[in-house]
Amino acid sequence: MHLLEREIILGSDPVKVWEFLSTPINLNELTPPDLHFQVLSEVPDKMYNGLTILYEIQIPAFGKRRWLTEIKHIQDGSFFVDEQKIGPYRLWYHQHRIERFEEKKTRTLDRVFYQLPFGLFGGLVHKFWVKNMLEEIFDYRARRLLELFGK
Numbered sequence: 679m680h681l682l683e684r685e686i687i688l689g690s691d692p693v694k695v696w697e698f699l700s701t702p703i704n705l706n707e708l709t710p711p712d713l714h715f716q717v718l719s720e721v722p723d724k725m726y727n728g729l730t731i732l733y734e735i736q737i738p739a740f741g742k743r744r745w746l747t748e749i750k751h752i753q754d755g756s757f758f759v760d761e762q763k764i765g766p767y768r769l770w771y772h773q774h775r776i777e778r779f780e781e782k783k784t785r786t787l788d789r790v791f792y793q794l795p796f797g798l799f800g801g802l803v804h805k806f807w808v809k810n811m812l813e814e815i816f817d818y819r820a821r822r823l824l825e826l827f828g829k
Contacts, residue, residue, distance in 0.1 A: 679769070679791060679792075679793050680791070680792050680793065680794075680804060680809070681789065681790070681791055681792075682788070682789075682790040682792070682812055682813075682816065683787070683788065683789050683790075684787070684788045684816045684819075684820060685785060685786070685787050685788075686785070686786045686820050686823055686824065687779055687783055687784070687785055687829070688783060688784045688785075688786065688823060688824065688827040688828065688829070689782070689783055689827060689828030689829045690782075690783070690784055690827035690828060691782060691784065692755065692756075692776050692777065692778050692784040693755065694827070695776055695784045695786065695823075695827060696754075696755050696756070696776050698826065698827075699758075699774060699776065699786075700724055700725050700752075700758070701723060701724060701725070702717070702721040702722070702725050702729070702731055702749075703717060703721055705717070705733075707822060707826070708818075708819045708822050708823065709735075709815070709818075709819075710814070710815060710818045712736075712738075713735050713736055713737070713815070714734075714735070714736035714742075715733060715734070715735050715736075716733065716734045716735075717731060717732070717733055718732040718733060718734055718744070719731055719732040725749045725752065725758065726749070726752070727749065727750055727751070727752050728748065728749070728750065729748070729749040730746060730747065730748050730749075730763065731746070731747050731749070731760075732744060732745070732746050733745045733746075733747070735766075737766060738811070740766070743765065743766050744764065744765070745762060745764070745765035745766065746762070746763045746764040746765060747760045747761060747762055747763060747765070747770075748760070748761050748763050755776070756775065756776050756777060757773070757774065757775050757776070758773075758774050759771065759772065759773050759774070760772045760774070767792050767793060767794060767795070768793040768794060768795045769791065769792055769793040770790070770791075770792045771790070771791045771792070772788065772789075772790045772791075773787075773788070773789040773790070774786070774787075774788060775787040775788075775789070784827070786823065788816065788819075790812075792812075794808060
């Protein structure tokens with residue numbers, strides 16, 4: 679099991695950040711263009727517990743993959759989870775936490791528990807490729823959030 683954690687301080691009110699993050703189509707804005715991310719299912723304006731979303735993503739060296747996630751454990755304005763139901767990982771459990779920081783800022787915390795398939799081979803692929811790829815994806819996400827909401 680692997681863990682990726684990322685904390686970002688944004689120069690905007692938590693309500694605005696929550697509005698953005700709780701709108702499923704906005705994931706397009708936070709995904710690097712080279713992954714050719716597409717939402718395939720129809721999505722509502724706001725997420726809700728039990729919402730499933732089908733995506734397609736281009737994974738370098740592995741081609742296009744479909745990814746089905748379920749949104750769950752929503753605590754309006756502060757927390758939700760997206761959990762992979764079908765996709766490239768053996769396990770993907772992504773916690774999103776949003777909280778007020780100082781007077782007019784927001785702290786976001788992403789905590790992703792994940793595991794690759796294929797046992798020992800999956801471990802090697804993680805060490806030499808997937809770990810760095812995920813770091814780059816979350817670096818991009820951080821840059822985009824800072825562009826959208828300031829420091």
